[in-house]
Amino acid sequence: MASSIDLSAVNFDTTTFPALKNDLYLRAARGEETERAPVWCMRQAGRYLPEFRAIRVENEFFRVCRAPALATEVTLQPLRRYAGLLDAAIIFSDILVIPQAMGLEVQMVAGKGPHFPDPLRTPDDLQRLVDQSPGFSVDTELDYVYKALTNTRHALDGQVPLLGFVGAPWTLMAYMIEGGGSKTLALAKTWLFAHRAAAHELLGRVAEVAAQFLVGQVRAGAQALQVFESWAGELSPQDFAEFSLPYLALIAERVKAVYPEVPMTVFAKGAHYALELLATETLYDVVSLDWTVDPRIARARVDAAVAAARPGAGPRSVVLQGNLDPTILLGDEETIRERTAEMCRSFGHSGHIANLGHGMMPSHDPERLRVFLETVHSSSAELRCQVAK
Ligand SMILES: Cc1c2[nH]c(c1CCC(=O)O)Cc1[nH]c(c(CCC(=O)O)c1C)Cc1[nH]c(c(CCC(=O)O)c1C)Cc1[nH]c(c(C)c1CCC(=O)O)C2
Numbered sequence: 001m002a003s004s005i006d007l008s009a010v011n012f013d014t015t016t017f018p019a020l021k022n023d024l025y026l027r028a029a030r031g032e033e034t035e036r037a038p039v040w041c042m043r044q045a046g047r048y049l050p051e052f053r054a055i056r057v058e059n060e061f062f063r064v065c066r067a068p069a070l071a072t073e074v075t076l077q078p079l080r081r082y083a084g085l086l087d088a089a090i091i092f093s094d095i096l097v098i099p100q101a102m103g104l105e106v107q108m109v110a111g112k113g114p115h116f117p118d119p120l121r122t123p124d125d126l127q128r129l130v131d132q133s134p135g136f137s138v139d140t141e142l143d144y145v146y147k148a149l150t151n152t153r154h155a156l157d158g159q160v161p162l163l164g165f166v167g168a169p170w171t172l173m174a175y176m177i178e179g180g181g182s183k184t185l186a187l188a189k190t191w192l193f194a195h196r197a198a199a200h201e202l203l204g205r206v207a208e209v210a211a212q213f214l215v216g217q218v219r220a221g222a223q224a225l226q227v228f229e230s231w232a233g234e235l236s237p238q239d240f241a242e243f244s245l246p247y248l249a250l251i252a253e254r255v256k257a258v259y260p261e262v263p264m265t266v267f268a269k270g271a272h273y274a275l276e277l278l279a280t281e282t283l284y285d286v287v288s289l290d291w292t293v294d295p296r297i298a299r300a301r302v303d304a305a306v307a308a309a310r311p312g313a314g315p316r317s318v319v320l321q322g323n324l325d326p327t328i329l330l331g332d333e334e335t336i337r338e339r340t341a342e343m344c345r346s347f348g349h350s351g352h353i354a355n356l357g358h359g360m361m362p363s364h365d366p367e368r369l370r371v372f373l374e375t376v377h378s379s380s381a382e383l384r385c386q387v388a389k
Pocket residue numbers: 041042043044045046047056061090091092093094095096108110112113114165228230359362
């Protein structure tokens with residue numbers, strides 16, 4: 001199966017792209033009323049799919065990211081399997097391509113996840129990063145992601161919009177210092193509280209790279225963007241306000257200055273305390289929620305904050321995304337149907353992009369995801385009928 005992919009059959013023309021046939025995601029992200037909630041899933045391409053595992057048997061993880069034809073194939077796998085059920089594609093890549101571009105080695109270790117053999121340990125190590133070296137170019141370093149986006153945009157043939165993404169500065173800083181996953185983030189947090197200036201320097205440099213990278217992704221064909229702050233929940237509200245929010249805000253400002261019309265989503269996992277700040281102090285169009293937040297409460301809090309901060313902006317200027325607990329997909333079909341329908345009701349009849357509260361897991365049964373997708377289609381359309389009556 002994997003060997004049937006022709007690695008030379010690629011199209012890198014960025015001047016014209018196929019017309020978009022399903023713009024539900026884009027309309028919802030811009031806050032327009034839609035006939036149902038669009039739906040896609042974080043990590044919709046991944047190891048829960050046998051067709052993905054088949055490709056991975058023959059190709060190392062970062063090779064898939066770096067070979068545009070492979071990245072395209074893997075991006076399209078869930079679109080093919082769930083034909084007509086997904087409303088967006090997300091480019092197959094990883095948030096750790098930025099640390100790599102900045103000069104750090106990253107390996108993907110089977111059963112363990114990402115591993116940095118030589119992570120940043122002291123502020124002096126900032127000198128090892130190459131982003132300020134003469135001749136450094138984000139666009140050159142990450143051109144392989146641009147090529148993957150361009151080729152995938154052609155291959156999608158306008159079925160659904162293509163999303164680009166980056167990791168947010170705090171999450172990337174944490175990986176760059178911890179060298180991989182960590183329970184307490186003790187090493188990264190040491191920088192926040194013992195090397196504060198160096199922490200801000202690193203966060204600022206990552207933010208500039210991330211912003212440039214997102215701009216390049218749009219130029220290459222991305223039609224909407226998501227920023228993953230996966231480790232926001234490790235920060236106190238005070239530390240989120242100092243070490244995460246300003247850099248999330250900066251990224252959106254930089255990108256919106258170039259592409260004001262491209263919808264941007266922020267997913268600050270675990271930052272339920274920061275919903276108001278994300279909705280009012282940044283330019284993101286969509287705020288993505290994990291499952292620890294009740295959508296009704298999130299909606300009310302965000303609407304109140306937006307109304308107070310921007311009187312006259314209209315009742316709903318921020319769209320919410322999420323937020324089914326991914327482990328519910330380990331449950332039986334009836335439970336998945338019930339909980340998904342309840343999730344749709346909780347978000348209400350507009351301003352919602354359906355998703356999980358985090359990514360798909362390797363142990364998920366692909367058929368259970370189908371139940372989630374089908375239920376979003378039926379119950380969110382039904383909700384709108386009820387409102388129309
Ligand atoms: C923290 C983070 C990473 N990567 C990412 C995040 C942010 C989202 C989140 O919070 O989960 C983002 C990411 N990683 C991947 C995508 C592709 C697009 C998609 O969502 O389908 C996206 C958007 C592919 C991937 N990235 C990775 C895989 C699995 C690796 C493999 O194939 O062996 C995939 C499909 C590897 C990866 N990459 C990362 C980890 C922690 C791991 C290992 C986790 C695991 O083992 O599942 C870092």
